[in-house]
Every structure is written in C-alpha cells, then in structure tokens.
Amino acid sequence: MLTLNNEIEKHIKKLVNPLKEGEDLKEALKLKLTKKELKLLKAWSEGTDISELQKQLNLDEERYGELSAKLIKKLNQEKTKQAICI
Numbered sequence: 001m002l003t004l005n006n007e008i009e010k011h012i013k014k015l016v017n018p019l020k021e022g023e024d025l026k027e028a029l030k031l032k033l034t035k036k037e038l039k040l041l042k043a044w045s046e047g048t049d050i051s052e053l054q055k056q057l058n059l060d061e062e063r064y065g066e067l068s069a070k071l072i073k074k075l076n077q078e079k080t081k082q083a084i085c086i
Helices: 002-011 022-032 035-046 050-057 061-075 078-084
Strands: none
Touching: 002 035, 002 061, 022 035, 022 078, 035 050, 035 061, 050 061, 061 078
C-alpha cells in the first residue's frame, strides 16, 4: 500500500495533509476514479511495463495518454484531495 501512496504523491502538485492509509484510501479512490483509472494507478505503483499495461486495459497509445492525463488531473482536483487525505 505504501507504493500506492508514493505513486499518488508523485502526481499531486500540492498536498497539504497526509494521505489516508490502507482500505480507507482504496475506498476513497473507488469513489473518485473510474475502474480503469484505478487499475492504471495501481499498475503504476507496481511498476508494470507500459506495453503490458496497455494490453491489460485494452488501450492504444493515444487512449493510454488520455487516460493517464485524466487520472492525474483528477488526483489534483480539490474534491479528490479532500477525499483521499486525512
């Protein structure tokens, strides 16, 4: 779970409060992200190869780029930050 926290912190520009831990964080992410976005974030935290990830999620390069950008944008929204922080 620590790697998921590290991955989220890497993509958020300004984080005021610490992130929730464990199941609390997972539940907050489920409410704010789509299933594909959540799978993408988890795969990033596990260090999954991009081409492997594109196969798993059935994405071409363009769609992968769009999904990545959308995910990072969502992580930086105030409502999302409030949900995933303590």
